[in-house]
Amino acid sequence: MSGDEYAIRPYRDGDRRGYIDLYEAVFGARKDADWFAWKYEDNPYVDHVPVYVAERDGEIVGVRSFFCLRLRANGRTYESLEPCDTMVHPDHQRRGLFTRMTERAIERYADEPFDFFFDFPNEKSLPGNLKLGWEVVETVPTYYRIQHPGAFTPFGDESLVGRVVDAAGATAMSAYFGLRGTRARRLVRGVTVSRYDVIPVETLVSLYEGRIPDRFHADRDRTFYGWRYENPEYDYTAYVARRDDAPVGAAIVGTSARRGVANVMDVHPLDGGSAGAPAYAALLRTILRDVEDLPLVAVRGGGLPPDLLTAFGFHPDTAFPLSQVTEPATLVARPLTDEHSWVIDGKDLTDPDSWLVSICEKDTT
Incomplete structure (x- = not known):
């Protein structure tokens, strides 16, 4: 032919x-x-x-x-x-x-x-x-938080990750996450978090425009927020962190019950750093409570500091054991x-x- x-x-x-x-x-x-x-x-x-x-x-x-x-x-x-x-x-x-x-x-x-x-x-x-x-x-590493070792299915029940986390045991893993969560709680004092089923476009645009990175990234303007999170295959929830009633950070999470995963799609401030740590910690704590029934939470790139993700029990797919069964981006x-x-x-x-x-x-x- x-x-x-x-x-x-x-x-x-x-x-x-x-x-x-x-x-x-x-x-x-x-x-x-x-x-x-x-x-x-x-x-x-x-x-x-x-x-x-x-x-x-x-x-x-x-x-x-x-x-x-x-x-x-x-x-x-x-x-x-x-x-x-x-x-x-x-x-x-x-x-x-x-x-x-x-x-x-x-x-x-x-x-x-x-x-x-x-x-x-x-x-x-x-x-x-x-x-x-x-x-x-x-x-670009993706960080995963394995929330239910016994029900871990995204990579298959017989995967290396499944065997590793099953061997750790649900009780031990829960204690591990609790310990790391305790270390992170010190950051969130004075920060409150509100959740929204409808994307609060103006709040997110205001946060973005107040601190725009100079590296290539999706332009978070009104057009972006009015369209990007309309994908019918996902449910999206927005979270806004405030201190003294003023927005200091935000995140958007896309969840798919069919896939068993919650994706932290978007965070503000975008460019990370210690100044955003209290907002990031408060956002993560609230998000993880909301998606506790899902086996897996994923974060890729963006501004969330790796050490903070580690404190909340996330692991990069560029390191063992996830590197053995995933394909890093x-x-x-x-x-x-x-x-x-x-x-x-x-x-x-x-x-x-x-x-x-x-x-x-x-x-x-």
């Missing part, structure tokens, strides 16, 4: 059913129209569905999608493209479709008002990205074309110090 039997083209109206069918065939999960609308059709940072498809005999057999985000650094904003939901039907793999779809997308977006690509590819797609010009920036980046500079307004796309990413920059939650 020659490559010419495949048509590589932009997404068209009417492709959604074929996209969702292919997703189920490749990933084994059925997405719905609401998810597709939120992620692609209603994305406020792009005026079209940012998807390229490979078609053969009227059937969509490959997809290269992009999650569009507005990032901020250096006091200005940048329009970014995050490759995601890449899939090729098993019957049509190893025929160059991934490369052809990616090349067509790069060619198109070089002439549109975007600034660069960034992504967190998995082990399967990372080599293809590197071959097509992406470069590794860094490994790899941040990669690429300018729009080979002719574009890797340095943008003084920030090198390949320098880890140029980036401040958390779970909210990832397309899947």
Whole structure:
């Protein structure tokens, strides 16, 4: 079969059913129209569905999608493209479709008002990205808190993590968490936390604008908060920490009972440091109480200090034992074309110090 039997083209109206069918065939999960609308059709940072498809005999057999985000650094904003939901039907793999779809997308977006690509590819797609010009920036650790050792299922009952935490025993683990929680309580005196089922946009924007980092991160403006946390596959709760009635910190948690995980998506202040420690500690204590029935809590990057996460019983997936059974996130980046500079307004796309990413920059939650 020659490559010419495949048509590589932009997404068209009417492709959604074929996209969702292919997703189920490749990933084994059925997405719905609401998810597709939120992620692609209603994305406020792009005026079209940012998807390229490979078609053969009227059937969509490959997809290269992009999650569009507005990032901020250096006091200005940048329009970014995050490759995601890449899939090729098993019957049509190893025929160059991934490369052809990616090349067509790069060619198109070089002439549109975007600034660069960034992504967190998995082990399967990372080599293809590197071959097509992406470069590794860094490994971004995800910190996990194992809350119910006996019911630990996200990595499978027979996983190394499951065996390790089961061996520790639920009683011993509870005592361990309690001890570490006691050490953290000293930080939270005078700080109160309120929870919100509806995202308090103005409060979060005010906190963000009062302390904007100069590294690449999602621009937390009203547009972002009005759209990002509408993913129909998750339930979102916001938390605001106050001292003397003034907001001093905030967090957003996305939970999925089906997946058994609570993701700390977003925290303020974004850039961490000891000044934010009391707010962070108060937020974490409240969040962990609220999600105590879920087996797993996850935090990636962002401003939460590693030592504080350790004090609350979190473990990075870059260290034993989690490193044995998880796949740490790899941040990669690429300018729009080979002719574009890797340095943008003084920030090198390949320098880890140029980036401040958390779970909210990832397309899947």
